[in-house]
Amino acid sequence: MAENRNINSQVSLIAEETGLADISPIVLSSGGNLIIHLAPHPIVARAATVISNEEDTEYVYNILDRELRVARHLQSKGIPVLLPTDLIDAGPTNVGGTWMTFWEYVTPVPLQPPSPSEAVEMVNRLSIAMKEYSEELPRLGVWERTCQSAVRLKSHSDQRVQALLDVFVRVDEQMRSEPSRLMPCHGDAHARNILPSSEGWLWTDFEDVSLMPAYWDLASFVGNLALFGGTQEPTFRYIVEHIDNSTDLQAFGFAITARIIMSTLGNLDFALAGHGDLKFATRQLELAGDFIHQIDLMMDGK
Structure with missing residues (x-):
């Protein structure tokens, strides 16, 4: 180019x-x-x-x-x-x-992917350190792009998109209803934003740091893994099995639902504009509705 x-x-x-x-x-x-x-x-x-x-x-x-x-x-x-x-x-x-x-510049080296317990420990350490960041951060900064995507997709003819937009409205209202509960987060802490180095995995890409709901970074890390791997995906199962109270489980369920909405709508919007992977975005769209339904069932059953 x-x-x-x-x-x-x-x-x-x-x-x-x-x-x-x-x-x-x-x-x-x-x-x-x-x-x-x-x-x-x-x-x-x-x-x-x-x-x-x-x-x-x-x-x-x-x-x-x-x-x-x-x-x-x-x-x-x-x-x-x-x-x-x-x-x-x-x-x-x-x-x-x-x-x-x-x-x-760090030369990438071959590393084994982190195990579920290692991945959760990495993200939890990151989240604890982010909570101690005292400078001003945008409230719901990384989420605002989803709001823009939702507006652009409002007239989309696919009923799956319209169903996700309905969930988006509910999630958006809840996310804005308790601003005092928002906390500093990496914002985009997925597995492609860790770099394999001779010193181990390094976190990268802090462009989306924002004040977000609890468990946002953990949901970001596991969101697409679970979307494509289902609710039995090992890291997702590890997280669910090690959350020991219903309040935290509900908070994690809300965060991962929001993250899936953000990723699916955002990637679809980006791809339709000619800037992303339409095949990947379409596959997310195919999976997102049922996955969110499964999350709802899990939360209701706890």
């Missing part, structure tokens, strides 16, 4: 102005934001192509600046995270209209 090539050139120019030489940019990912390794240097440029089209440049700057701050906070709490680089100014920097930040 010509736009990505242009960003590559601009990123290289900015990096060279900081004293880095002989840069060979390597695109690591372009499915969402553009991730570029400034080889041979251990630096990655994260170009916020998804949100840089926002008219409010201060809004975009604040998101990326907050992402850097959260990563440093989590490191201070002993959470393994991918860190901003200290070799050049980490940003945020506006390069030709695209905002970007600069992070350490």
